[in-house]
Amino acid sequence: MEGEPTLRLRVFDLNCWAIRYLSKRRQERVRLIGETLRREGFDLVLLQEVWSEQDYSDLRVKLAGCYPFSHYFRSGVIGSGLCVFSRFPILDTLLYQYSLNGYPYMLQHGDWFCGKSVGVSVGVTAPLLSLSLQLHAEYCREKDAYLPHRLVQAWELAQFIRHTSKAADVVLLGGDLNMHPEDAGVRLLRGWTGLRDAFAEATRFEGCKNGCTLVPDNCFAEKSELLPFPLGIRIDYILYKAISSFTVKCEELKTTTGPAPGMDIPFSDHEAVMATLHIQRQGQPVGATLGTADLALADVVTEARTEVGVGLRAARRQRYSSGRMAVLALLLLLLQAAAALGTLAGLGAEQPFPKLSFCLLAFLALGVLVLAAGLHLFHTMEVKILHGTEEQMWMALRALQERP
Amino acid sequence: MEGEPTLRLRVFDLNCWAIRYLSKRRQERVRLIGETLRREGFDLVLLQEVWSEQDYSDLRVKLAGCYPFSHYFRSGVIGSGLCVFSRFPILDTLLYQYSLNGYPYMLQHGDWFCGKSVGVSVGVTAPLLSLSLQLHAEYCREKDAYLPHRLVQAWELAQFIRHTSKAADVVLLGGDLNMHPEDAGVRLLRGWTGLRDAFAEATRFEGCKNGCTLVPDNCFAEKSELLPFPLGIRIDYILYKAISSFTVKCEELKTTTGPAPGMDIPFSDHEAVMATLHIQRQGQPVGATLGTADLALADVVTEARTEVGVGLRAARRQRYSSGRMAVLALLLLLLQAAAALGTLAGLGAEQPFPKLSFCLLAFLALGVLVLAAGLHLFHTMEVKILHGTEEQMWMALRALQERP
Numbered sequence: 192m193e194g195e196p197t198l199r200l201r202v203f204d205l206n207c208w209a210i211r212y213l214s215k216r217r218q219e220r221v222r223l224i225g226e227t228l229r230r231e232g233f234d235l236v237l238l239q240e241v242w243s244e245q246d247y248s249d250l251r252v253k254l255a256g257c258y259p260f261s262h263y264f265r266s267g268v269i270g271s272g273l274c275v276f277s278r279f280p281i282l283d284t285l286l287y288q289y290s291l292n293g294y295p296y297m298l299q300h301g302d303w304f305c306g307k308s309v310g311v312s313v314g315v316t317a318p319l320l321s322l323s324l325q326l327h328a329e330y331c332r333e334k335d336a337y338l339p340h341r342l343v344q345a346w347e348l349a350q351f352i353r354h355t356s357k358a359a360d361v362v363l364l365g366g367d368l369n370m371h372p373e374d375a376g377v378r379l380l381r382g383w384t385g386l387r388d389a390f391a392e393a394t395r396f397e398g399c400k401n402g403c404t405l406v407p408d409n410c411f412a413e414k415s416e417l418l419p420f421p422l423g424i425r426i427d428y429i430l431y432k433a434i435s436s437f438t439v440k441c442e443e444l445k446t447t448t449g450p451a452p453g454m455d456i457p458f459s460d461h462e463a464v465m466a467t468l469h470i471q472r473q474g475q476p477v478g479a480t481l482g483t484a485d486l487a488l489a490d491v492v493t494e495a496r497t498e499v500g501v502g503l504r505a506a507r508r509q510r511y512s513s514g515r516m517a518v519l520a521l522l523l524l525l526l527q528a529a530a531a532l533g534t535l536a537g538l539g540a541e542q543p544f545p546k547l548s549f550c551l552l553a554f555l556a557l558g559v560l561v562l563a564a565g566l567h568l569f570h571t572m573e574v575k576i577l578h579g580t581e582e583q584m585w586m587a588l589r590a591l592q593e594r595p
Numbered sequence: 596m597e598g599e600p601t602l603r604l605r606v607f608d609l610n611c612w613a614i615r616y617l618s619k620r621r622q623e624r625v626r627l628i629g630e631t632l633r634r635e636g637f638d639l640v641l642l643q644e645v646w647s648e649q650d651y652s653d654l655r656v657k658l659a660g661c662y663p664f665s666h667y668f669r670s671g672v673i674g675s676g677l678c679v680f681s682r683f684p685i686l687d688t689l690l691y692q693y694s695l696n697g698y699p700y701m702l703q704h705g706d707w708f709c710g711k712s713v714g715v716s717v718g719v720t721a722p723l724l725s726l727s728l729q730l731h732a733e734y735c736r737e738k739d740a741y742l743p744h745r746l747v748q749a750w751e752l753a754q755f756i757r758h759t760s761k762a763a764d765v766v767l768l769g770g771d772l773n774m775h776p777e778d779a780g781v782r783l784l785r786g787w788t789g790l791r792d793a794f795a796e797a798t799r800f801e802g803c804k805n806g807c808t809l810v811p812d813n814c815f816a817e818k819s820e821l822l823p824f825p826l827g828i829r830i831d832y833i834l835y836k837a838i839s840s841f842t843v844k845c846e847e848l849k850t851t852t853g854p855a856p857g858m859d860i861p862f863s864d865h866e867a868v869m870a871t872l873h874i875q876r877q878g879q880p881v882g883a884t885l886g887t888a889d890l891a892l893a894d895v896v897t898e899a900r901t902e903v904g905v906g907l908r909a910a911r912r913q914r915y916s917s918g919r920m921a922v923l924a925l926l927l928l929l930l931q932a933a934a935a936l937g938t939l940a941g942l943g944a945e946q947p948f949p950k951l952s953f954c955l956l957a958f959l960a961l962g963v964l965v966l967a968a969g970l971h972l973f974h975t976m977e978v979k980i981l982h983g984t985e986e987q988m989w990m991a992l993r994a995l996q997e998r999p
Contacts, residue, residue: 262990265983266694268972282994284987285758290670290692350689358761547951554958561965568672579669583688586666590686 198470199442203233204365204429205463206325206404208411209272211243215411216456221246223451224458225253228276232257233465236276237365239325240459247274264310273310275321286310287351289344290576293337295569320359324348324366339502341369342495343580345376349383350583360437361470362386364430367461372425379495382488383587386430389441389466398446401425404462408449411460429466436473443467489591496584503577510570517563523556602874603846607637608769608833609867610729610808612815613676615647619815620860625650627855628862629657632680636661637869640680641769643729644863651678668714677714679725690714691755693748694980697741699973724763728752728770743906745773746899747984749780753787754987764841765874766790768834771865776829783899786892787991790834793845793870802850805829808866812853815864833870840877847871893995900988907981914974921967927960 208214209221221241228236228250236258241247247263254261258276264286265271271286310324335341345368356362364386370376372388381388390402399406403423407414417423433439445465449457527549612618613625625645632640632654640662645651651667658665662680668690669675675690714728739745749772760766768790774780776792785792794806803810807827811818821827837843849869853861931953 265979265986266976268975268979270979281990283754283757284990285754286694286983287691288694290690350687353687354689355758547954550951550954550958554954558962571672572670575669575672575674579690582669586685586688 196471200235200363200468200470201231201233202363202365202429202466202468203228203231203236203463204238204427204465205459206239206367206427206461207241207246208459208461209241209243209246217246220456220458221249223454223456225250227451227458228254229257232278234278235321235363237321238274238276239367240272241274242269242272244270250274250276262310271310271325273324275310277321284310285355287347289347291340291343291573293340296566320356320362322352322362322364322366324364325369339499339505339577342376342379342498342502343576345370345380346383346495346499346580346584349380352384352386356384356432356434360433360435361439362432362434363468365428365464367427369426375491375494375498377428378491381430382491384432386432387439387441389429389431389444389464389468390425393441393444393466395443396445397443399423399448399462402444402446402464404446404464405460406449406462409457409460409462410449411457413460427461427464429464431466431468433470438471438473440469440471441466442469489588492584492588492591496581496588499577499581499584503574503581506570506573506577510567510574513563513566513570517560517567520556520560520563524553524560527553527556600875604639604767604872604874605635605637606767606769606833606870606872607632607635607640607867608642608831608869609863610643610771610831610865611645611650612863612865613645613647613650621650624860624862625653627858627860629654631855631862632658633661636682638682639725639767641725642678642680643771644676645678646673646676648674654678654680666714675714676729679714681725688714689759691751693751695744695747695977697744700970724760724766726756726766726768726770728768729773743903743909743981746780746783746902746906747980749774749784750787750899750903750984750988753784756788756790760788760836760838764837764839765843766836766838767872769832769868771831773830779895779898779902781832782895785834786895788836790836791843791845793833793835793848793868793872794829797845797848797870799847800849801847803827803852803866806848806850806868808850808868809864810853810866813861813864813866814853815861817864831865831868833868835872837874842875842877844873844875845870846873893992896988896992896995900985900992903981903985903988907978907985910974910977910981914971914978917967917970917974921964921971924960924964924967928957928964931957931960 205224207221207224209217211217214220224238236254238250241250241263244263247261251261254276258278260277260279260281262275262281262284264273264284266286266288271288275281310322352362352364362384368377368380372390380386390396396402399408400422402425404425404427405412405417406423407417407421408423429441429444431439431441443466446462447458447465448462451458531549609628611625611628613621615621618624628642640658642654645654645667648667651665655665658680662682664681664683664685666679666685666688668677668688670690670692675692679685714726756766756768766788772781772784776794784790794800800806803812804826806829808829808831809816809821810827811821811825812827816827833845833848835843835845847870850866851862851869852866855862935953
């Protein structure tokens with residue numbers, strides 16, 4: 192066991208904030224990221240928010256020498272923004288899109304259009320299952336309307352990892368979870384999968400205090416969002432676990448701290464996270480020593496289930512009110528049709544309304560009908576998914592309680 | 596090896612055609628299905644098209660004695676229609692919704708609203724990974740507009756099975772693939788996963804000729820669809836494979852043949868498929884003898900990739916034409932706004948149009964704009980997914996060719 196060779200794996204993770212037309216100094220930053228990646232020679236690079244396929248292509252051309260294998264994950268209207276560059280061959284890829292991802296009518300938040308997903312690439316190192324991902328953003332911590340959606344995503348992600356990782360030796364997840372370390376979603380994900388947090392496990396750490404990746408010192412960061420957190424927040428993570436007869440240790444974790452060396456700008460509005468992992472084969476299989484079945488886990492599943500239940504009730508209310516609105520609009524339209532027919536048949540003495548207002552009203556009712564019916568359909572789907580997740584969590588709780 | 600006990604597993608699969616308000620004699624048939632399942636005492640029951648949750652609840656109550664474990668998979672607007680009843684505990688469930696599933700504006704086909712999915716339940720028998728599923732329907736075999744979507748679904752299903760099944764001992768899939776046995780999607784699914792067809796492998800077979808499950812003799816079947824196939828078609832399958840140190844043999848396969856015993860109606864417009872499987876532990880792991888990497892597999896992946904490419908080009912054309920339509924509608928609206936502003940500012944001598952037609956035209960343009968923009972977004976997503984699938988298939992082909 193002692194004589195077994197150790198694989199040293201250097202991993203880079205960054206939310207690149209590369210939105211075409213919207214992100215400041217995007218092209219310059221993407222160039223800078225490419226140059227740094229080429230110079231540093233990591234083994235595995237997990238990037239998020241590379242929304243433009245052109246940026247990915249540019250990076251791929253630039254990095255072809257040191258990262259000959261790469262993949263860009265496509266989904267949603269805009270794309271998933273996820274890509275992976277690897278020094279080792281990528282054998283297979285898989286994209287899992289979360290069932291819920293915000294609301295299409297919240298145009299200013301835009302998460303729905305991105306098709307937030309988790310991209311899985313299976314590499315030959317180990318075999319290593321590496322996941323790059325991003326969850327729904329948190330826009331307002333005090334009144335977080337997206338919390339149930341984010342919890343559904345965390346749950347689906349955890350379930351997905353449990354089901355896909357069984358034949359892997361090592362699972363490695365890098366991404367922007369959009370959650371603080373102590374949030375229910377992070378606890379749920381870690382507890383339900385047994386993933387370990389590189390920041391907590393690292394022998395050496397270097398970088399922003401508390402491992403924060405969204406810091407006020409970053410010139411691109413939204414200062415107002417960080418007012419309650421003067422030190423910043425940690426929302427980008429590298430998580431890992433060894434599955435079969437392997438052990439993984441995090442030797443070193445680093446974050447960038449503002450401007451790139453020799454430059455006046457940082458890579459992104461997030462700081463990058465870099466981990467050095469040591470992977471070693473063990474004499475015998477480790478077995479299920481991760482202990483996912485404890486009371487703390489039952490507690491966090493219960494907590495998440497409660498939040499999903501809150502979301503479910505809200506979604507049911509919205510489904511009801513949009514359905515009612517659609518019915519009212521339909522009734523108005525029918526009433527107008529009856530009035531119009533009546534006038535045509537010569538039943539009414541005079542046309543009661545001027546033609547123009549009559550038409551305007553009909554179009555308005557039609558518009559309301561289409562919109563309300565669309566909303567009703569959307570919230571019906573939302574209800575189904577929240578209800579399904581709540582049931583899955585209940586099944587998980589029952590399984591936890593039945594264990595000796 | 597010879598002394599190991601054999602597990603005999605009896606599986607029932609049926610597309611129930613239980614659409615509320617639309618399916619003929621639905622309640623009667625669901626009652627009949629419930630009674631038969633209770634009497635026959637299968638080990639595992641995989642049902643599709645149970646669209647009404649009430650029907651599921653009724654079945655669950657009726658079957659609680661002999662099938663104490665069950666799950667209903669929720670997705671889409673209407674639901675996935677999938678459910679599973681089991682004599683053995685269900686440890687975990689997972690729902691994977693295909694990325695593409697028809698078009699929301701094809702209301703008469705309705706597949707989009709169902710959220711076609713594959714429901715996975717992990718049971719303790721073996722451990723057994725059982726999948727219940729339905730793919731997009733084929734509405735016109737000669738001019739099958741949904742073929743690329745169905746191929747994407749078959750590919751995603753195959754990838755999903757490959758990634759989730761690695762820790763299982765036996766994978767069992769039952770469902771309505773909506774494809775003939777020789778179709779590219781079935782060959783792709785079987786080739787890429789190594790799943791075996793219970794009909795082809797069964798020692799004994801009893802039922803409709805060629806194992807057909809959509810037969811003209813069924814009084815609910817759409818006769819016109821079956822005109823080119825006087826014997827019927829086989830679109831419901833039970834597929835299986837053993838993964839680790841197990842072997843699976845299909846001892847017997849049966850289909851129902853029209854009316855249920857002692858009744859004047861069949862269970863559904865599809866015939867049910869029933870398999871008796873023998874699962875036995877082997878002395879040593881079987882290893883990768885399934886030989887998925889052969890020339891035939893490369894051929895079928897190439898064929899599927901070509902079809903997906905055809906779909907991709909069609910989706911790009913539709914994206915372009917809907918985008919152009921949206922731009923034209925926007926231009927018309929802007930023109931009208933300019934004219935209206937001109938009239939208001941007193942620039943034009945007289946108002947050139949009557950108010951009513953002017954308003955009607957504006958509303959029409961607005962309606963076209965909203966619809967065309969929605970279509971443009973939808974086809975943009977479709978393009979992304981088809982493109983992503985095409986790339987995954989290309990990666991698979993490269994991997995196949997690089998194998999010795």
